[in-house]
Amino acid sequence: MAINQTDYDIVIIGTGAGGGTLLHRLAPSGKKILILEQGPYLPREKENWSATEVYGKERYHTHDQWYDKQGTAFRPQMSYWVGGNTKVYGAALLRLRERDFEAVQHRDGISPEWPLKYADFEPYYSQAEALFDVHGEDGNDPTAPPRQTPYPYPAVSHEPRMQEIYDGLKGQGLKPFHLPVGLKLNETERALWDCIRCDSCDGFPCLVRGKADSEVNAVTPALTYPNVTLKTEAKVLRLLTNESGREVTAVETQIGGETVLFKGDVVVVSCGAANSAALLLRSVSDRHPNGLANSSDQVGRNFMKHLTTAMVALNAKKNESVYQKTIAVSDFYWGEDGYDYPMGFIQNTGNVLPDMMPAEAPGLLASLLKFVPRLDVDLGPQYQAAAQHSVGWWFQTEDLPDPNNRVRVVNDQIHLDYTPNNTESTQRLVHRWIDILKAVDRADHVLPFDLYPRSSSPIQVLGHQCGTCRFGEDPTTSVLDLNCQAHDVDNLYVVDSSFFCSSAAVNPTLTIIANALRVGDHLLERLG
Template sequence: MIIDDQHYDLIIVGTGAGGGTLLHKLAPTGKKILVLERGNFLPKENDNWNAGEVFGKGRYHTREQWYDISGEPFRPQTNYWVGGNTKVYGAALLRMREKDFEKVQHQDGISPEWSLKYQDFEPYYTEAEKLYFVHGKQGDDPTEPHRSEDYPYPPISHEPRMQQICDAISNQGLHPGYLPLGLRLNESDVNESLCVRCKTCDGFPCKIDGKADAEVSGVVPALEFPNVTLKTDAKVVCLHTSPSGREVQAVEAEIGGQSYLFFGDIVVLACGAVNSAALLLRSANEKHPTGLANSSDQVGRNFMKHLLSAVVQLTATPNPAVFQKTICVHDFYWGDSDFEYPMGHIQNTGNILQDMIPAEAPPLLSLLSRLIPGFGLQQLATRTIGWWLQTEDLPDPNNRVRVQGSKLHLDYTPNNFEAHDRLIYHWTEVLKAIDKTTKSAVFPLSIYPYSNTPIRVVAHQSGTCRFGEDPTTSVLDLNCRTHDVDNLYIVDSSFFPSSSGVSPALTIMANALRVGEHLISRLN
């Protein structure tokens, strides 16, 4: 084993939404910071925008295998690059609602209360929106939380076809809003804009850095500071504690086939909810026999990842929109007159391209292309509008990350189905009404195929090391420091007690900035 001869004030493991944001916050302090990233910089290449490569072959996903609740192997759709999963995220950056931080009754159970509230995160939401170039419009969303400042950038405009759809939704008494997006876009001056509003944004890497991801907004600016050291292709495999078990003394990583030990005063994990929990479990020792920081037996438990469905609206005429992911709808977020429980969030997907249909779009689309003469995948793709529906899944201690030998197990059984099914039903009825009034249905009987995401889709993962004030029921304190180990923190989505109905990315970023302020105080 090679022992690094440097001693660091801070070691950060992972460079995604949590780690990359935290690094950006702490880099100007002058403290000696080491960042360990198991991947490398994602290459900028033509295949970044090749739907067949990105979706059909999963070019940028890890090749490793995890195991489901039945012990069956699967290849997770997770990404080990500088910037983590934000390299391929859709850049939808939404705030949780005030009520999301409270105890909420769902049909299938309780979404638990957070020990901190919306007002504790609000200033950091504002800071994160500036850092990640969030475009949006205040005042058009009935569930919108209080804001101390307006969005830092104006909303991304709707293209004509999407504006038509937006107007048709409004005519039904609903309140479509501009989807908050983190893009380096300046629509008033194309010469100042890196984003070009292309059709390969949602789920694709951006080869021109037009997407505000954690590499572009967090890591790269931080590397300009001489006190920051980044080591890529560095897979952290174990955390070693002092004899008392109360501090992490060293971080063990595999680099180029060799084992290295790195020493630091404070260690922060930002590996993602699955991998941070797995690393703690793999770091079991005499003082922590069931896993590091796991005296509560909560490490790895309460895994959540939203109920996610893609609904496809088929239209009679081609959809000319190039960048169509600009609409979100929250009218059903807290339920409606015939269902008193929360249902969830609706937004556009990015464009559905021909080479995406076999891998990602509902199977019915592929079937239709074979049943209807002359109506191939290309014709289908040009006549689609995609919608992304997501519903909160509830924390369940039996939904968990486990490590058995060298295998990572993800035991997950979805819940809260009826709320999600009702969301799909209500949205399908909205689409039927739109197609009826605009005479845009592609068939005499409207068909709206949809697909649910399988276990391998681990987007929106959260909850495996929840924070709280009681060390018997939580892994982290309110500063996201482990209760059991004094110098160990976690700043990815592991800390979530509940998942809410909106994407977790902006809350991860805001929390990393919040924890960053605490760490600056501690380091000083």
């Protein structure tokens, strides 16, 4: 039996980068706001910083089962907590390049033009950087878009080994720069801020709340307003509409074994690209037989998640950096001499810890054993030795929107049909970087090719998902209008990475935050 609850001005589904930021923007309005989160608060516990628990056992990922295009079950790396996936993200917060909003020719096709341009997002990027404590520097990124305001905080400094690599990259004619990251860090007076600059940040929950995530920076401040209500462990099952199908009349939600109906004058779906599409597809009705807001048959299509590769570079030199995720390289973002297609973006990973290696780099031990004669050290435990001599790198290449890469719902189960494209560009980027690392650490430190263990991210890696409900002006080719309102439903919005027309090749989170602030301003105007 469904239980009807209080009506609200706004119901937001999801507390991640999109939903949490939108809540933060709307909370001071005085409007009655309900935000629903499928999961609880992420527990603060010692396991937050355990590589075995976080990487080996995936302690903070859902145990849901999704299915790939062959029908094989997999466990998606999705985090259902207050704050969503930002609770375990790496906090790299970058603006899309100005040209990313235009049509771009890639090796495997064209990355489409966006209906809005960088100039439309620029003021919201500045606000997003301020809200999420972004530390960065101006002037060194050769592909950086123009900005009207400086970064809110100075860049996170390089530790000695990372500075050595940084200088070596510059010596090769490259233009490395400090990776913009969202941390609550003051390197001059560290005691005044929460971040302690530890080695358990990238992919880990932050035990000391020093990472700028959606819970800490957006949701918690919003909850100080009496007009805001958060309900956790509230799984939204589907959206119900009126007889015409033009208005969402109820959000059907499962809480504690009961079905509860919530009503909002405006309903915002912010579940992440895959889950937002799945929710709309589940919300079938006579007026919406193919899923809610899906007259275009575009809901769930054009799923993207970047072509990502992780690399562990072994070296005879020890890497004693405590926080190593500070270097970024965009020199190959638009290609290179002899290759006129975009290749992608390079950044450090977080520290390579011994307990991460069995799960993240199972081939590393074999490589280490080949490398042993070169190490003039007492190895001790093999993974410990590998970690001490490793630097992690992360590669991102744009995958192109493909209508056959899609989210489907079959018998209430999520199916993710995904085939990577643009693979030549990412392979070229990885091989190019290996050559550069050999040149940077030359002479006695040149390593054989096979001492750079690397792996492409499998289908379950979903941190950069986007594109399943693209926005546009044509209702026949897009799901949302330019304000991220559904073309087919007057009071329905989707505010997360679903609206992306292309994935670009930088981390999507800052764009999600900026867009949530932009849509928030529209909703404030709509609601008076």
